[in-house]
Amino acid sequence: MSWFRALKDTTRSGLSVERKRLEPLVALRGAAGLAVVIAVSLTLFGPTVAAGSAFGGFQAAIATFQRSWRPRPELALASGASLGVSTFLGYLTGSHLVLFLPLLALWTFLAGLSWAAGPTIGIIASSNVAMMLVTITLPTTVAEAAGHAAIMAFGGLVQAALVILFPVRRWGAHRDALADALAAEADYARRLRHDPVAEFDPAPLMLARNAAALTPRQARTRPAQLHGTRGVAERIRPVLASLADPAVGVPAEGPERDRARELLAAAASILDAAARAIRHGTPVSIPPGAIAAFRSPDLGETLSGPARRAATRLGALLRDVVETAGGTPPPAPPAPWAAALRHRLTPRVPLRPGPRLKPLPLNPAPPPAPGPGRPLRRPTLFQLLPVAVRAMRREARPGSPILRHATRVCAVAVAGYLIGGALPLGHGYWAPMSAVMVMRPDFSQTYSRAVARFGGTLVGVALATGVVQLAHPGTEVSAALAVLCAGLMYLLMRTGQLASQACVSAYVVFLLGMGGEAWGQTVPERLVLTLAGGILATLSYALYPAWETPRLRTRLADWLAALGEYAAVVVDHYAHPAGKAAPDVREALLKARDAHIAWQEAADRARTEPVRHRGLSNAAADDAAHALQRLGRVAMLMEAHLPERDATPVPAADALADALRAATRDGARAIRERRVPAWEPVRDALDAWDGEGVPDRVVRRGAGMIAEALQKLSDALDTDDPPMTVKVPETPEK
Missing domain, CATH: 1.20.58.220 (Phosphate transport system protein phou homolog 2; domain 2)
Known part of the structure; x- marks a missing residue:
């Protein structure tokens, strides 16, 4: 692909707006936590501290939106605490360029290496460096620096407390991952009816497996519907394929093929019903036709050999899926068939009255997950530290794309800080901050985010500037507008980089305005320096790439x-x-x-x-x-x-x-x-x-x-x- 076409495609992807399901309650909760932090800071410490501390609550809420299977309170606490530590160290060395540049280089290099431990940790670490570059310009003494760091950690604590007190669709991501895996297998069963050798993308099953790894606290509170279903679903896929394949299953045409199509359609209906039940936390409601397909006594007469074994196995596995999902299971295929037929013809004889038995519970606990009884283990927050260190150490080798990314982001941050300070624009931190926020280990994300960030900055700054010049809001109104922009960002952040960057730009303008920064001191240079940071990021990938x-x-x-x-x-x-x-x-x-x-x-x-x-x-x-x-x-x-x-x-x-x-x-x-x-x-x-x-x-x-x-x-x-x-x-x- 030529450079022109690659840049055109990445530009298009960066400026595109995706249609995603919005989560207004989660966005409202994040904005409420930010409002609490700003209100407490304004009341106790004044607008300058409030402007700095707001970044802690803002970043902690963003951490809870990351695609991670870890508990959301842990993410908020880790984000707030790490941002407080980074900011305090930046405060201590910010007034001495000889000390601050090595700290900035070390911090950005470690943030780049942290992508080896996963994208969630990489995003949090990169955001900490970017926020540090902004907040170190606010306080003037060590005591104020410690207060800012403490209030940033307090912002993470507030967001974590709100997640615990006001949970929104608890276990929703885990439910969606398991439901998507079952829905993918249902779609696979339908495609096998028309294409016996259809391919299956294992990504939903791998995602469900990642979601099934739990911390000890999660293992104690996991809903019963999430127990065991994934293990059964893993065994359904090969059975579906073996039933439909002409080489080892039923012939390409004939009565056996028609019977296999009927069973595949019934299996798809049952899997879809189980997926809906798990996604919404409701009992399983199976269509009667799907149950009748596996109840028919002619199953053994129509199918034979490996196809019959696969059909019998499929019925047993579907029964297990429905049981673990919390509903009434479909009857197992009748075997032996004569005994089943005699059972139907045998008249029902009422039982004699006997001793009263203890009634069974209405919702019995599902059977344990197949295989080992213990769930997949996920390390706790403190146990994750040595795991992350080992992952970063593995990537610290020549030729590693993560090491190349860490080197690029380190060089760009230092160069951007020096260039921004040398230009007669003031607020030179915008250049390195923009570069650190957009840089990713791969080419397409770095370039698309750079384009989206500059485009979103233009839109957000223009709108925020118009409001500031027309309304001249005071401290309280600026704080309210900043919270509103943050809430919009939380709501729209999954729809694309353009919308979220526009909201972030307006948020920073209102927040710094609340802290006493005039419009003329923040907006014009931000546009120029943001463009400079984006150019540095894109040039760094062109000069020191890590092509795949x-x-x-x-x-x-x-x-x-x-x-x-x-x-x-x-x-x-x-x-x-x-x-x-x-x-x-x-x-x-x-x-x-x-x-x-x-x-x-x-x-x-x-x-x-x-x-x-x-x-x-x-x-x-x-x-x-x-x-x-x-x-x-x-x-x-x-x-x-x-x-x-x-x-x-x-x-x-x-x-x-x-x-x-x-x-x-x-x-x-x-x-x-x-x-x-x-x-x-x-x-x-x-x-x-x-x-x-x-x-x-x-x-x-x-x-x-x-x-x-x-x-x-x-x-x-x-x-x-x-x-x-x-x-x-x-x-x-x-």
Whole structure:
């Protein structure tokens, strides 16, 4: 992509306004907390302290809006406390340039490295540096500096207290994540009715897993509807795929296919009902037609073999989903069918009166989550510190994009502060503050935010300037207008950078006006210095970039290695049956999903970068990704039919598993070295397999499909080798 097109696309994305669901009650709560902080500061300390302390409450409320699964009070407290510490240190050294510049460089470098611990920590750290640059200009003594720092921490405490006292849709983000995962599987079931080999994006399941990691306090208060449902939902996806796939499920046409479509439609209705119940915290209401589809006694007569096993398994899993979601479960598929029919024909005989039994509770507790009884653990706020330090230490290596980002933001902040101080405009902190606020580790976000910040600054400053010049508001009115702008920012911050930056600009103008800053001292230089900060940020990425395009081959190789290990573990279970409970399969699947998500994010960023590809074009990347998705799908189909402990082992699967591990590791190395991978070990293992008996068509056919997917990967990478011929026998099940 050329620089002109890349800049045009990032400009368009930065100025776009998204249609998102607004949360007025949450915005009102944040604005109320800010109003409390300003009112207390005005009453006790005066307008100067109020102007500085307002940044603490403002930033603490923004922290509660971040997409994080951590408790919101913790985020508010951490934001207020860290901003107070940063500001106090800035106060102590602000009057001495020799001391302040090293502190600014160190603080911005650590803020850049903090992105290694996650975007929430990175945003809070970057905002602390930006707020510090503004607030250190207000007090004059150390005592006032300590008071400002304390009142900023008080702002975080107020926001945390309001979150606890006035919760708005508690556990709402966690409910949405789990409901989105169930809804994604419902959509997948509907697509499988028309496309038996439809692809599935694992991102909703990974998001639900991240949301399921809880702190000890969260684990004690988690709603019952969020217990166990995710684990059951994880096992539904491969069963849906195995029921619809013509290779291991029902034929492409015929009565079995029609029956499978009916079951898939019923499963989609049940999953949607469970998603609605979890999202809104209501009982599950299942359509009667969906229940009838799994109640029909002809299920065993229509389906046979692997399809029948998949249908029976699907009915049991859907029953578990409804039970854990808090509703009446659909009846399990009748088996044996004759016994079920006799049960229907048997007349009901009234029971004799006996001793009075203790009534059962109306809402029994759902069964525990499958697998380990304890939930996924999330470290507490204090336990997070060593975790963040270890993550930052891992990224402090040559070639790391996080380290490059930290270096860029450090250099830009120092250069911007020096340039802003040298210009005869006053308030030179606007340049480094603007740069720090817009800089992100990747190209597209940095450029789009720079454009949005300058555009929003123009709009916000123009509107706020007009109000100030026409109305000449006093201290109290300026404070009220600042709170109003902050509330609008909280309300509109998810709709795009342009609207939120306009509100932030107006907020700062009114807040500094409340502190005694005249309009002529704040607005004109802010426009010029904001533009200077945006130019510095964009130039820094152009001069010292961290492009994702050259690393695409590494991401693809990592994905191949993870998928190869996942497929090898699944195949190995056919040689050594261990039942459905397979923690090693689960662990390999999660690693493969992480690699898949990393590839998707890298590919999306690479498409917006103004650099040429290095041996992996967009078409080749898309074809290779499609081949790896097919490899993962085949492994998932085989996982859905893992043999029981008493099943007959398949000795040839052991050799194939070893061949898959070795071949995919060598193939990953070849991709990194810009060579085409070869799959001779897999070919040899399949040739040796054909001389033995095939006890189950699922495992042998799945092995052939794995080999086909690997060969398609080589074809996507422009191999000159002749395509490998893989025999997929039509052996009926024994």
